Amino acid sequence: MFPAYTLVVFIRMAVFPTSPIDAHTELYGIFGNPVRHSLSPLLHNAVFQRLHLNAVYLAFQVEKDFLGLAFEGIRSLGMKGVNVTVPYKEAALNFVDDVPEDLDRGIGALNTVVNQKGRLLGFNTDAPGFLTAVKEELEFNPRGKKALVLGAGGAARGVAFALAYAHADKIWIYNRTPEKAKGLQEYLEGYFPETEIESIETFEALKKEKAHFVVNATSCGMKETDPLPMDLRLLSGEAVVYDLIYSPSQTPFLKLAGELGFKCANGMGMLAAQAALSFGLWTGRKEDVREIMSEVLQKWRG
Numbered sequence: 001m002f003p004a005y006t007l008v009v010f011i012r013m014a015v016f017p018t019s020p021i022d023a024h025t026e027l028y029g030i031f032g033n034p035v036r037h038s039l040s041p042l043l044h045n046a047v048f049q050r051l052h053l054n055a056v057y058l059a060f061q062v063e064k065d066f067l068g069l070a071f072e073g074i075r076s077l078g079m080k081g082v083n084v085t086v087p088y089k090e091a092a093l094n095f096v097d098d099v100p101e102d103l104d105r106g107i108g109a110l111n112t113v114v115n116q117k118g119r120l121l122g123f124n125t126d127a128p129g130f131l132t133a134v135k136e137e138l139e140f141n142p143r144g145k146k147a148l149v150l151g152a153g154g155a156a157r158g159v160a161f162a163l164a165y166a167h168a169d170k171i172w173i174y175n176r177t178p179e180k181a182k183g184l185q186e187y188l189e190g191y192f193p194e195t196e197i198e199s200i201e202t203f204e205a206l207k208k209e210k211a212h213f214v215v216n217a218t219s220c221g222m223k224e225t226d227p228l229p230m231d232l233r234l235l236s237g238e239a240v241v242y243d244l245i246y247s248p249s250q251t252p253f254l255k256l257a258g259e260l261g262f263k264c265a266n267g268m269g270m271l272a273a274q275a276a277l278s279f280g281l282w283t284g285r286k287e288d289v290r291e292i293m294s295e296v297l298q299k300w301r302g
Protein backbone atom coordinates (compact mmCIF):
# COMPACT_ATOMS: atom_id res chain seq x y z
CA MET A 1 0.00 0.00 0.00
CA PHE A 2 1.16 3.53 -0.82
CA PRO A 3 1.00 6.06 2.02
CA ALA A 4 -1.82 8.60 1.54
CA TYR A 5 0.63 11.39 0.80
CA THR A 6 2.21 9.45 -2.11
CA LEU A 7 -1.26 8.90 -3.52
CA VAL A 8 -1.98 12.63 -3.34
CA VAL A 9 1.30 13.33 -5.17
CA PHE A 10 0.46 10.77 -7.91
CA ILE A 11 -3.00 12.28 -8.42
CA ARG A 12 -1.56 15.74 -8.49
CA MET A 13 1.08 14.70 -11.08
CA ALA A 14 -1.62 13.11 -13.24
CA VAL A 15 -3.90 16.14 -13.09
CA PHE A 16 -1.14 18.74 -13.27
CA PRO A 17 1.92 17.44 -15.19
CA THR A 18 3.65 20.59 -13.97
CA SER A 19 2.72 21.96 -10.55
CA PRO A 20 0.28 24.87 -10.66
CA ILE A 21 1.25 28.03 -8.84
CA ASP A 22 -1.01 28.14 -5.81
CA ALA A 23 -1.05 29.27 -2.21
CA HIS A 24 1.59 26.64 -1.31
CA THR A 25 4.10 27.53 -4.00
CA GLU A 26 7.58 28.07 -2.58
CA LEU A 27 9.57 31.05 -3.80
CA TYR A 28 13.23 31.09 -4.83
CA GLY A 29 15.10 33.69 -6.83
CA ILE A 30 18.25 35.49 -7.83
CA PHE A 31 19.34 38.97 -6.72
CA GLY A 32 21.60 40.91 -9.08
CA ASN A 33 21.95 44.00 -11.22
CA PRO A 34 21.90 43.50 -14.14
CA VAL A 35 20.14 40.16 -13.85
CA ARG A 36 17.99 39.82 -16.98
CA HIS A 37 20.69 37.81 -18.81
CA SER A 38 20.70 35.16 -16.05
CA LEU A 39 19.97 31.56 -17.06
CA SER A 40 19.34 30.52 -13.45
CA PRO A 41 15.51 30.94 -13.64
CA LEU A 42 15.47 28.71 -16.71
CA LEU A 43 17.57 26.02 -15.00
CA HIS A 44 15.84 25.96 -11.63
CA ASN A 45 12.28 26.20 -12.95
CA ALA A 46 13.01 23.29 -15.32
CA VAL A 47 14.18 21.20 -12.35
CA PHE A 48 11.17 22.17 -10.22
CA GLN A 49 8.82 21.22 -13.03
CA ARG A 50 10.54 17.95 -13.87
CA LEU A 51 10.59 16.88 -10.21
CA HIS A 52 7.02 18.12 -9.66
CA LEU A 53 8.04 20.51 -6.91
CA ASN A 54 5.59 23.27 -6.14
CA ALA A 55 8.14 26.06 -6.42
CA VAL A 56 9.10 28.94 -8.67
CA TYR A 57 12.36 30.81 -9.22
CA LEU A 58 12.35 34.46 -10.30
CA ALA A 59 14.98 37.04 -11.18
CA PHE A 60 15.01 40.20 -9.04
CA GLN A 61 16.89 43.23 -10.31
CA VAL A 62 17.85 44.83 -7.00
CA GLU A 63 19.17 48.38 -6.72
CA LYS A 64 22.23 48.73 -4.47
CA ASP A 65 20.45 50.85 -1.85
CA PHE A 66 17.74 48.22 -1.48
CA LEU A 67 19.98 45.18 -1.08
CA GLY A 68 19.48 45.02 2.70
CA LEU A 69 15.72 45.27 2.26
CA ALA A 70 15.82 42.53 -0.38
CA PHE A 71 17.60 40.23 2.10
CA GLU A 72 15.02 41.11 4.78
CA GLY A 73 12.42 40.17 2.16
CA ILE A 74 13.82 36.60 2.09
CA ARG A 75 13.00 36.36 5.79
CA SER A 76 9.80 38.37 5.89
CA LEU A 77 8.23 36.72 2.83
CA GLY A 78 9.47 33.27 3.75
CA MET A 79 11.45 32.76 0.53
CA LYS A 80 13.24 29.40 0.69
CA GLY A 81 16.47 30.56 -0.84
CA VAL A 82 18.16 32.83 -3.33
CA ASN A 83 21.18 33.03 -5.54
CA VAL A 84 23.23 36.21 -5.53
CA THR A 85 25.05 37.40 -8.61
CA VAL A 86 27.09 40.34 -9.90
CA PRO A 87 27.69 42.81 -8.25
CA TYR A 88 26.43 41.60 -4.85
CA LYS A 89 28.34 38.39 -4.14
CA GLU A 90 30.70 40.12 -1.71
CA ALA A 91 28.12 42.47 -0.18
CA ALA A 92 25.87 39.47 0.53
CA LEU A 93 28.20 38.58 3.43
CA ASN A 94 26.85 41.61 5.33
CA PHE A 95 23.27 40.36 5.24
CA VAL A 96 23.44 36.68 6.21
CA ASP A 97 23.45 35.30 9.75
CA ASP A 98 26.17 32.72 9.20
CA VAL A 99 28.57 31.34 6.58
CA PRO A 100 29.04 27.75 7.78
CA GLU A 101 31.91 26.70 5.46
CA ASP A 102 35.53 27.87 6.04
CA LEU A 103 36.22 27.91 2.29
CA ASP A 104 33.22 30.16 1.61
CA ARG A 105 34.29 32.57 4.37
CA GLY A 106 37.78 32.61 2.85
CA ILE A 107 36.54 33.34 -0.65
CA GLY A 108 34.53 36.20 0.80
CA ALA A 109 31.79 36.01 -1.82
CA LEU A 110 28.44 34.21 -1.65
CA ASN A 111 26.22 33.04 -4.47
CA THR A 112 23.68 31.01 -2.48
CA VAL A 113 21.52 31.88 0.52
CA VAL A 114 19.45 29.29 2.38
CA ASN A 115 16.58 30.44 4.58
CA GLN A 116 16.69 28.00 7.49
CA LYS A 117 13.59 28.92 9.51
CA GLY A 118 14.39 32.62 9.39
CA ARG A 119 18.18 32.23 9.73
CA LEU A 120 19.97 33.15 6.53
CA LEU A 121 22.95 30.89 5.74
CA GLY A 122 25.41 31.89 3.00
CA PHE A 123 27.36 29.55 0.70
CA ASN A 124 29.60 29.74 -2.35
CA THR A 125 28.84 27.00 -4.88
CA ASP A 126 30.84 28.66 -7.69
CA ALA A 127 34.17 27.30 -6.43
CA PRO A 128 33.11 23.62 -6.02
CA GLY A 129 31.07 23.97 -9.24
CA PHE A 130 34.22 25.06 -11.05
CA LEU A 131 36.27 22.15 -9.65
CA THR A 132 33.55 19.66 -10.59
CA ALA A 133 33.33 20.97 -14.16
CA VAL A 134 37.09 20.97 -14.65
CA LYS A 135 37.42 17.45 -13.25
CA GLU A 136 34.55 15.98 -15.25
CA GLU A 137 34.86 17.81 -18.56
CA LEU A 138 38.60 18.18 -18.80
CA GLU A 139 39.73 15.36 -16.51
CA PHE A 140 41.99 17.90 -14.88
CA ASN A 141 43.10 17.56 -11.26
CA PRO A 142 44.87 20.72 -9.98
CA ARG A 143 46.91 18.82 -7.35
CA GLY A 144 50.60 19.52 -7.92
CA LYS A 145 49.89 21.50 -11.13
CA LYS A 146 50.74 25.04 -12.22
CA ALA A 147 47.78 27.21 -13.21
CA LEU A 148 47.31 30.65 -14.73
CA VAL A 149 44.21 32.60 -13.68
CA LEU A 150 43.21 35.44 -15.97
CA GLY A 151 41.23 38.08 -14.06
CA ALA A 152 40.96 39.21 -10.47
CA GLY A 153 37.23 39.89 -10.09
CA GLY A 154 34.70 37.92 -8.07
CA ALA A 155 34.82 34.82 -10.27
CA ALA A 156 38.64 34.80 -10.45
CA ARG A 157 38.76 34.97 -6.67
CA GLY A 158 36.58 31.85 -6.38
CA VAL A 159 38.58 30.06 -9.08
CA ALA A 160 41.96 30.89 -7.50
CA PHE A 161 40.69 29.77 -4.08
CA ALA A 162 39.34 26.56 -5.56
CA LEU A 163 42.66 25.80 -7.29
CA ALA A 164 44.71 26.47 -4.13
CA TYR A 165 42.22 24.48 -2.05
CA ALA A 166 42.65 21.60 -4.51
CA HIS A 167 46.43 21.73 -3.85
CA ALA A 168 47.68 23.42 -7.02
CA ASP A 169 51.45 23.78 -6.81
CA LYS A 170 51.61 27.26 -8.31
CA ILE A 171 49.11 29.91 -9.37
CA TRP A 172 49.89 32.91 -11.55
CA ILE A 173 47.31 35.72 -11.52
CA TYR A 174 47.17 38.16 -14.41
CA ASN A 175 44.72 41.06 -14.54
CA ARG A 176 44.22 44.20 -16.62
CA THR A 177 44.38 46.19 -13.38
CA PRO A 178 47.59 44.76 -11.85
CA GLU A 179 46.89 46.09 -8.32
CA LYS A 180 43.87 43.85 -8.09
CA ALA A 181 45.94 40.81 -9.08
CA LYS A 182 48.51 41.77 -6.44
CA GLY A 183 45.77 42.18 -3.83
CA LEU A 184 44.35 38.76 -4.65
CA GLN A 185 47.83 37.23 -4.48
CA GLU A 186 48.43 38.67 -0.99
CA TYR A 187 45.01 37.60 0.22
CA LEU A 188 45.46 34.04 -1.05
CA GLU A 189 48.96 33.71 0.39
CA GLY A 190 47.49 34.22 3.86
CA TYR A 191 45.22 31.22 3.38
CA PHE A 192 47.38 28.84 1.38
CA PRO A 193 51.06 29.10 2.43
CA GLU A 194 51.87 25.85 0.61
CA THR A 195 50.82 27.10 -2.84
CA GLU A 196 53.18 29.46 -4.64
CA ILE A 197 51.13 32.44 -5.77
CA GLU A 198 52.47 35.12 -8.08
CA SER A 199 50.76 38.10 -9.66
CA ILE A 200 52.23 38.93 -13.08
CA GLU A 201 52.03 41.98 -15.33
CA THR A 202 53.30 40.27 -18.50
CA PHE A 203 53.32 36.66 -19.74
CA GLU A 204 57.15 36.48 -19.92
CA ALA A 205 57.32 33.98 -17.03
CA LEU A 206 55.00 31.63 -18.94
CA LYS A 207 57.44 31.41 -21.84
CA LYS A 208 60.00 29.84 -19.51
CA GLU A 209 57.83 27.90 -17.07
CA LYS A 210 55.05 25.62 -18.24
CA ALA A 211 51.46 26.34 -17.14
CA HIS A 212 49.42 23.12 -17.11
CA PHE A 213 46.10 24.93 -16.86
CA VAL A 214 44.79 28.32 -18.01
CA VAL A 215 41.44 29.70 -16.95
CA ASN A 216 39.73 32.77 -18.31
CA ALA A 217 37.89 34.29 -15.36
CA THR A 218 37.59 37.72 -16.98
CA SER A 219 34.48 38.86 -18.81
CA CYS A 220 36.57 39.28 -22.01
CA GLY A 221 34.80 37.44 -24.81
CA MET A 222 31.23 38.20 -23.79
CA LYS A 223 31.11 41.09 -26.27
CA GLU A 224 32.36 40.92 -29.86
CA THR A 225 34.51 43.99 -29.31
CA ASP A 226 36.35 42.52 -26.31
CA PRO A 227 40.10 41.90 -26.58
CA LEU A 228 41.52 38.41 -26.02
CA PRO A 229 42.23 37.94 -22.30
CA MET A 230 45.61 36.53 -23.42
CA ASP A 231 47.27 35.16 -26.54
CA LEU A 232 47.64 31.44 -25.76
CA ARG A 233 50.48 31.22 -28.29
CA LEU A 234 52.65 32.87 -25.61
CA LEU A 235 52.60 29.69 -23.52
CA SER A 236 55.70 27.50 -23.56
CA GLY A 237 53.71 24.33 -24.23
CA GLU A 238 50.32 22.72 -24.35
CA ALA A 239 47.80 23.49 -21.59
CA VAL A 240 44.29 22.54 -20.52
CA VAL A 241 42.04 25.58 -20.95
CA TYR A 242 38.78 26.56 -19.26
CA ASP A 243 36.72 29.63 -20.09
CA LEU A 244 34.12 30.62 -17.49
CA ILE A 245 32.08 32.35 -20.18
CA TYR A 246 29.20 30.28 -21.58
CA SER A 247 27.52 32.92 -23.73
CA PRO A 248 28.72 32.98 -26.45
CA SER A 249 29.43 29.27 -26.19
CA GLN A 250 32.75 29.71 -27.99
CA THR A 251 34.69 32.88 -27.27
CA PRO A 252 37.65 33.84 -29.53
CA PHE A 253 39.88 32.72 -26.62
CA LEU A 254 38.32 29.25 -26.60
CA LYS A 255 38.40 29.08 -30.40
CA LEU A 256 42.13 29.79 -30.33
CA ALA A 257 42.62 27.12 -27.64
CA GLY A 258 40.87 24.61 -29.92
CA GLU A 259 42.91 25.66 -32.95
CA LEU A 260 46.10 25.16 -30.96
CA GLY A 261 44.94 21.65 -30.10
CA PHE A 262 44.48 22.36 -26.39
CA LYS A 263 41.86 20.42 -24.44
CA CYS A 264 39.26 23.04 -23.53
CA ALA A 265 35.71 23.71 -22.31
CA ASN A 266 33.37 26.65 -21.76
CA GLY A 267 31.56 27.65 -18.55
CA MET A 268 28.33 25.69 -19.12
CA GLY A 269 29.44 22.79 -16.94
CA MET A 270 30.31 25.14 -14.09
CA LEU A 271 26.98 26.93 -14.48
CA ALA A 272 25.05 23.67 -14.17
CA ALA A 273 27.27 22.35 -11.37
CA GLN A 274 26.95 25.44 -9.19
CA ALA A 275 23.20 25.61 -9.79
CA ALA A 276 22.79 21.92 -8.90
CA LEU A 277 24.73 22.45 -5.66
CA SER A 278 22.48 25.42 -4.77
CA PHE A 279 19.42 23.25 -5.44
CA GLY A 280 20.77 20.58 -3.08
CA LEU A 281 21.43 23.12 -0.33
CA TRP A 282 17.91 24.57 -0.60
CA THR A 283 15.92 21.37 -0.83
CA GLY A 284 18.15 18.80 0.89
CA ARG A 285 17.53 16.52 -2.10
CA LYS A 286 20.34 14.27 -3.17
CA GLU A 287 19.56 13.55 -6.83
CA ASP A 288 21.92 14.99 -9.44
CA VAL A 289 19.84 17.51 -11.39
CA ARG A 290 22.65 18.51 -13.76
CA GLU A 291 21.32 16.32 -16.53
CA ILE A 292 18.01 18.23 -16.53
CA MET A 293 19.94 21.50 -16.49
CA SER A 294 22.27 20.42 -19.32
CA GLU A 295 19.26 19.51 -21.49
CA VAL A 296 17.80 22.98 -20.87
CA LEU A 297 21.11 24.63 -21.69
CA GLN A 298 21.47 22.65 -24.92
CA LYS A 299 17.97 23.66 -26.02
CA TRP A 300 18.68 27.27 -25.09
CA ARG A 301 21.88 27.19 -27.15
CA GLY A 302 19.83 25.91 -30.09
Ligand SMILES: NC(=O)c1ccc[n+]([C@@H]2O[C@H](COP(=O)([O-])OP(=O)(O)OC[C@H]3O[C@@H](n4cnc5c(N)ncnc54)[C@H](OP(=O)(O)O)[C@@H]3O)[C@@H](O)[C@H]2O)c1
Nearest residue numbers: 151152153154155156176177217218219244245267270271
Ligand atom coordinates in the same frame (compact mmCIF):
# COMPACT_ATOMS: atom_id res chain seq x y z
N1 LIG B 1 30.26 29.68 -15.75
C1 LIG B 1 29.84 30.14 -14.59
O1 LIG B 1 29.12 29.46 -13.85
C2 LIG B 1 30.28 31.51 -14.15
C3 LIG B 1 30.21 31.86 -12.80
C4 LIG B 1 30.65 33.13 -12.41
C5 LIG B 1 31.13 34.02 -13.38
N2 LIG B 1 31.17 33.64 -14.68
C6 LIG B 1 31.69 34.55 -15.73
O2 LIG B 1 32.98 34.98 -15.34
C7 LIG B 1 33.24 36.28 -15.87
C8 LIG B 1 33.77 37.20 -14.77
O3 LIG B 1 32.77 37.39 -13.79
P1 LIG B 1 33.06 38.22 -12.45
O4 LIG B 1 31.90 37.99 -11.55
O5 LIG B 1 34.43 37.93 -11.92
O6 LIG B 1 33.07 39.70 -13.01
P2 LIG B 1 33.86 40.96 -12.38
O7 LIG B 1 33.97 40.82 -10.90
O8 LIG B 1 33.16 42.15 -12.95
O9 LIG B 1 35.36 40.87 -12.98
C9 LIG B 1 35.62 41.06 -14.35
C10 LIG B 1 37.06 40.71 -14.67
O10 LIG B 1 37.26 40.84 -16.08
C11 LIG B 1 38.30 41.79 -16.35
N3 LIG B 1 37.97 42.53 -17.57
C12 LIG B 1 36.76 43.04 -17.92
N4 LIG B 1 36.83 43.66 -19.12
C13 LIG B 1 38.12 43.53 -19.53
C14 LIG B 1 38.83 43.96 -20.70
N5 LIG B 1 38.22 44.64 -21.67
N6 LIG B 1 40.14 43.66 -20.80
C15 LIG B 1 40.77 42.95 -19.83
N7 LIG B 1 40.15 42.53 -18.69
C16 LIG B 1 38.85 42.81 -18.54
C17 LIG B 1 38.31 42.68 -15.13
O11 LIG B 1 39.57 43.33 -15.05
P3 LIG B 1 39.73 44.70 -14.20
O12 LIG B 1 39.89 44.26 -12.78
O13 LIG B 1 40.92 45.32 -14.77
O14 LIG B 1 38.47 45.50 -14.41
C18 LIG B 1 38.07 41.64 -14.02
O15 LIG B 1 39.25 40.93 -13.74
C19 LIG B 1 31.91 36.75 -16.47
O16 LIG B 1 31.98 36.56 -17.86
C20 LIG B 1 30.88 35.83 -15.84
O17 LIG B 1 29.76 35.63 -16.69
C21 LIG B 1 30.76 32.40 -15.09
